[in-house]
Amino acid sequence: MSSISEEADPSEARAAARNAAASPVPGLVTFNRIELNRILNLYGRMVADGEWRDYAIDFLKDRAVFSVFRRSSEVPIYRIEKNPKLERRQGVYSVISASGLVVRRGHELDGVLRSIDRSLALVVN
Numbered sequence: 001m002s003s004i005s006e007e008a009d010p011s012e013a014r015a016a017a018r019n020a021a022a023s024p025v026p027g028l029v030t031f032n033r034i035e036l037n038r039i040l041n042l043y044g045r046m047v048a049d050g051e052w053r054d055y056a057i058d059f060l061k062d063r064a065v066f067s068v069f070r071r072s073s074e075v076p077i078y079r080i081e082k083n084p085k086l087e088r089r090q091g092v093y094s095v096i097s098a099s100g101l102v103v104r105r106g107h108e109l110d111g112v113l114r115s116i117d118r119s120l121a122l123v124v125n
Contacts, residue, residue: 027061028059028060028061028064029059029060029061029062029063029064029082029083029084030059030064031057031064031066031082035082035109036066038109038110038113039066039080039109039113042113042116042117043055043068045117046068051070052068052069052070052077053069053070053071053072054068054069054071054072055067055068055069056069056076062083062085063081063082063083063084063085064081064082065079065080065081065082066079066080066081067079067080068080075098076098077097077098078095078096078097078098078103078116079095079096080093080094080095080112080113081093081094081095081096086105087107090105090106091105091106091107091108091112092107093105093106093107093108093109093112094106094112095112095113095115095116103115103116
């Protein structure tokens with residue numbers, strides 16, 4: 001016997017399961033599509049330059065973290081964090097080095113990523 005009733009449309013069940021899987025888990029901080037696109041564009045350029053080799057994304061209750069690795073077995077070179085609790089203070093976004101030093105904080109992701117994006121750095125003669 002089939003566990004699906006004859007009246008139920010299987011495509012509706014699949015659509016409901018897909019929508020449930022696509023929605024973020026309540027209570028977790030995530031990067032939105034625009035933020036993730038900007039971070040992955042930077043990541044792609046740095047991989048092409050041979051600087052970075054791997055990444056990890058963690059969605060936690062209090063923050064979202066994008067970690068960048070030179071090699072898979074090492075500690076992350078940089079962590080790009082989104083912490084909504086700091087929105088009114090220092091800014092939601094921060095870049096943290098491997099030693100735990102906050103490289104830059106700010107309210108806009110592009111400004112924070114500029115600290116590690118060498119292609120956007122100004123060259124002064």
